[in-house]
Amino acid sequence: MGRLNGKVAVITGAASGMGRATAARFAGEGASIVVADLNAEGGEAAVRECRENGGHAVFQQTDVAAEAAIEAAIDRAIKEFGRLDVMFNNAGLAGALGALEQTSAENWDRTIAVLLRSVFFGIKHAIPAMRRAGGGSIISTASVAGLRGGAGPIVYSVAKAGVIHLTKCAAIDLGPDRIRVNCICPGGINTPLVQKLIPGGEPVVQQIFDTIQPIPRAGTGDDIAGMALYLASDDSQWVTGTAMVVDGGLMAGGNLLGGGASSPYAGSAQWSGPSFEPK
Numbered sequence: 001m002g003r004l005n006g007k008v009a010v011i012t013g014a015a016s017g018m019g020r021a022t023a024a025r026f027a028g029e030g031a032s033i034v035v036a037d038l039n040a041e042g043g044e045a046a047v048r049e050c051r052e053n054g055g056h057a058v059f060q061q062t063d064v065a066a067e068a069a070i071e072a073a074i075d076r077a078i079k080e081f082g083r084l085d086v087m088f089n090n091a092g093l094a095g096a097l098g099a100l101e102q103t104s105a106e107n108w109d110r111t112i113a114v115l116l117r118s119v120f121f122g123i124k125h126a127i128p129a130m131r132r133a134g135g136g137s138i139i140s141t142a143s144v145a146g147l148r149g150g151a152g153p154i155v156y157s158v159a160k161a162g163v164i165h166l167t168k169c170a171a172i173d174l175g176p177d178r179i180r181v182n183c184i185c186p187g188g189i190n191t192p193l194v195q196k197l198i199p200g201g202e203p204v205v206q207q208i209f210d211t212i213q214p215i216p217r218a219g220t221g222d223d224i225a226g227m228a229l230y231l232a233s234d235d236s237q238w239v240t241g242t243a244m245v246v247d248g249g250l251m252a253g254g255n256l257l258g259g260g261a262s263s264p265y266a267g268s269a270q271w272s273g274p275s276f277e278p279k
């Protein structure tokens with residue numbers, strides 16, 4: 001008996017990294033999943049993995065910056081699987097990079113649209129379907145960068161702080177409907193997002209993330225999938241409004257990488273887009 005038997009989830013950013021690991025884990029626990037991402041190739045591969053793990057899954061091409069696309073992903077869940085129990089707002093990119101005085105208004109807006117406005121859309125459009133289902137679990141991926149400065153690019157960090165606060169505000173409103181709203185704050189996870197961002201890519205990221213926090217290894221998508229599974233399952237029935245830190249102890253005492261003008265990220269680049277797109 002799986003921990004998510006009969007539950008239906010929409011997972012944005014599920015073509016890669018922690019979203020993909022979560023989709024595979026949810027499928028193995030009996031869930032049906034809409035894999036929602038910009039990246040069709042990665043999304044179809046994620047669907048195959050979900051099916052190999054014994055779950056039902058479909059791919060829905062989705063740009064989370066567009067309200068209608070998020071609404072369509074939720075409609076797809078209802079059309080294919082009849083209901084919505086779990087909305088995981090997880091898609092992301094690094095977005096605007098570098099010093100604030102060189103950050104354009106356009107890059108600010110694009111970053112906030114993908115990382116924060118998308119979470120508002122995900123919550124907003126999950127509500128009616130979850131009310132009909134008698135409740136549900138909304139999970140969003142924030143970051144340790146949203147808990148303090150100096151742990152990621154500046155606009156990214158501001159957006160993630162917004163995700164944490166939106167989580168708390170929405171949890172208050174939606175508690176009476178038995179709709180729980182929580183977010184996850186990952187630390188250093190070796191995924192394509194950071195492999196694209198940090199010069200030298202995957203091996204350099206591995207080297208850095210193996211050492212920055214008390215537990216001496218980089219985080220993996222599976223580390224986040226474990227927390228997402230807990231928040232999606234009935235084990236967390238009385239848990240809402242939280243920001244769950246999954247960081248190997250980084251926030252307890254670790255070595256942050258910095259984020260703005262002094263950032264080690266990406267040299268003089270001003271922007272880092274979705275991880276599947278060329279640099």
Ligand SMILES: NC(=O)c1ccc[n+]([C@@H]2O[C@H](COP(=O)([O-])OP(=O)(O)OC[C@H]3O[C@@H](n4cnc5c(N)ncnc54)[C@H](O)[C@@H]3O)[C@@H](O)[C@H]2O)c1
Nearest residue numbers: 013016017018038063064091092143186189191193274275
């Ligand atoms: N990797 C880390 O160290 C780390 C730490 C803290 C938080 N996060 C957050 O975790 C989440 C997942 O990132 P990841 O590390 O697994 O990276 P990833 O690049 O492997 O996965 C992110 C996915 O989001 C998709 N995406 C990007 N823009 C999109 C858009 N506009 N519409 C739909 N899909 C879009 C990408 O195609 C990709 O499949 C992000 O929100 C990220 O900010 C990552």
